[in-house]
Amino acid sequence: MRKPKIVILGAGYGGLMTATRLQKAVGMNEVEIQLVNKNDYHYETTWLHEASAGTLHHDRVRYDISSVIDRNKVEFIQGTVVEVNRDEKKVILEEGELPYDYLVVAVGGESETFGIKGLKEYAFSIVNVNSARQIRDHIEYQFATYQAEEDKKEERLTIVVGGAGFTGIEFLGELGNRVPELCKEYDIDPHKVKIICVEAAPTVLPGFDPELVNYAVAQLEKKGVTFMIGTAVKEATETGIIVGKGEDEVEEIKAGTVVWAAGVRGNAIVEKSGFEAMRGRVKVQPDLRAPGHDDVFIIGDSSLVINEEINRPYPPTAQIAMQQGVTVAHNILALIRGKELETFVPDIKGTVCSLGHDDAIGVAFGKKMTGSTASFMKKVIDNRSLYMVGGPSLVLKKGKFNIF
Ligand code: FAD
Numbered sequence: 001m002r003k004p005k006i007v008i009l010g011a012g013y014g015g016l017m018t019a020t021r022l023q024k025a026v027g028m029n030e031v032e033i034q035l036v037n038k039n040d041y042h043y044e045t046t047w048l049h050e051a052s053a054g055t056l057h058h059d060r061v062r063y064d065i066s067s068v069i070d071r072n073k074v075e076f077i078q079g080t081v082v083e084v085n086r087d088e089k090k091v092i093l094e095e096g097e098l099p100y101d102y103l104v105v106a107v108g109g110e111s112e113t114f115g116i117k118g119l120k121e122y123a124f125s126i127v128n129v130n131s132a133r134q135i136r137d138h139i140e141y142q143f144a145t146y147q148a149e150e151d152k153k154e155e156r157l158t159i160v161v162g163g164a165g166f167t168g169i170e171f172l173g174e175l176g177n178r179v180p181e182l183c184k185e186y187d188i189d190p191h192k193v194k195i196i197c198v199e200a201a202p203t204v205l206p207g208f209d210p211e212l213v214n215y216a217v218a219q220l221e222k223k224g225v226t227f228m229i230g231t232a233v234k235e236a237t238e239t240g241i242i243v244g245k246g247e248d249e250v251e252e253i254k255a256g257t258v259v260w261a262a263g264v265r266g267n268a269i270v271e272k273s274g275f276e277a278m279r280g281r282v283k284v285q286p287d288l289r290a291p292g293h294d295d296v297f298i299i300g301d302s303s304l305v306i307n308e309e310i311n312r313p314y315p316p317t318a319q320i321a322m323q324q325g326v327t328v329a330h331n332i333l334a335l336i337r338g339k340e341l342e343t344f345v346p347d348i349k350g351t352v353c354s355l356g357h358d359d360a361i362g363v364a365f366g367k368k369m370t371g372s373t374a375s376f377m378k379k380v381i382d383n384r385s386l387y388m389v390g391g392p393s394l395v396l397k398k399g400k401f402n403i404f
Helices: 013-025 045-053 129-148 166-185 210-222 268-272 318-337 371-398
Strands: 005-009 032-037 041-043 062-064 074-078 081-085 090-093 096-099 102-105 109-111 158-162 194-199 225-229 232-237 240-244 250-254 257-260 264-266 296-298 350-354 360-364 367-370
Touching (some): 013 074, 013 102, 013 318, 013 371, 062 371, 129 166, 158 240, 158 250, 166 225, 210 225, 210 367, 264 268, 318 371, 360 371, 367 371
Parallel strands (some): 005 032, 005 102, 102 296, 158 194
Antiparallel strands (some): 041 062, 360 367
């Protein structure tokens, strides 16, 4: 009898969790599993702000996929997904086609620019290892060029971050550590550097506890960050950005670097494949299948799960993507073995937002924390995510042990 074929698209948090859970649970000849990813490595998306600022080398945030999969049970295919042909039950890759019986779409998210003019052309986004390397090198290039040029352009030393959500704040925290190092390296007076965060919402970190938000703002201001709250980015240009509080109060900020960190949407592949989606995210059924599909599961940043308590979607997080991976592995096997499917219920253990290498804010297990305690917790969370995918050996290889 032909073995059921499971194809997993994306080896990020959700996809890799699905693959590693499945490989533990299946018998040797029970199913065929293929894992497809653009690169032959997995990267910790939640660490990319560090690689982008240059406080952590990009090789520290990635590891070989082959080091965590059991090649007797999972075939890894390096390839780029173009779309899913749902009618013919096959995945179209740039490199060929893959038929499937069960499909897991775990291709992550993309930066959402909300149609703001110039952002795609002139702003960077923290999305993968390549973009992180580019941001790090671009900032360093601006500092080096400023020092080398006769006619000094101080705007080269201005870094604008669009968005004071999780990603924006974590990146600002790292910049606060990196900029003094860069100033030293390139003999630049730190007072000449400007780090500006522009946020359209009336607060930093919307949804976070106000006391923790105040702490974060004060700490980042001490590191040299200026916040422009309730201010929208209207346009990005070759020389900086245009911001405004309303139609009349419009201002241009000249900047050598603009990083857009204000929005995430689902991967374009999802809409291209004809799944009904909101900003690229599919509102999945309680068992994580795409509505109207018995054989397609969608997880991670391309999925949308509603928090019934507040009737709003859960924010896309690695925490949820990994938990979904566990449920999907269970549910696919339940389908194959004729058992009951599980309902996905997120178990939010807490959220910790880093403010640099030794500072953070967060709530974990119902307790508020700041400073080195929160920073310690953040590293525990980072190490736990490695442990869940690759066990103690991956933690030893890639873990964060510089606790204070
Ligand atoms: P990802 O982990 O992003 O993986 C997607 C995978 O799909 C990648 O390997 C990619 O290469 C691959 N892929 C994409 N397109 C294709 C294609 N066409 N063909 C083949 N492969 C493809 N969440 C938290 O819970 N806690 C945090 O502290 C936190 N901090 C964050 C900090 C930053 C700077 C950022 C950017 C995000 C942070 N998040 C955090 C959010 C979290 O990283 C995402 O929610 C999570 O990565 C989503 O997991 P995923 O499995 O959907 O996708």
